[in-house]
Amino acid sequence: MKKIVIAALSVVLTSIALGYEIHHPNLKSAYADAENAIQHIHAAQAANKGVEFGGHADLALEALKHVEQELIEGDKYNDAHHK
Numbered sequence: 001m002k003k004i005v006i007a008a009l010s011v012v013l014t015s016i017a018l019g020y021e022i023h024h025p026n027l028k029s030a031y032a033d034a035e036n037a038i039q040h041i042h043a044a045q046a047a048n049k050g051v052e053f054g055g056h057a058d059l060a061l062e063a064l065k066h067v068e069q070e071l072i073e074g075d076k077y078n079d080a081h082h083k
Contacts, residue, residue: 022075031071034064 022028041057041064052058 020072020076022072024075024078027071027075027078031068034067034071038064 022031038061041061045052045057
């Protein structure tokens, strides 16, 4: 059940993120790095054929999705206060 909730949250946050383009170059780069880390974790999970690293990989995925959302919010704030 926890995996389903985390996966659903991941999809929602990704959908939100896809609707916004980050403008600040450093935040855009940080977002790309977080997305790259997410892909590496998914690859590690797939390579381990379902072994979920004691739930820690899912927690890391959740944290990285939160990082992505915070980067988007930070960029929105920057846009609103520096133009």
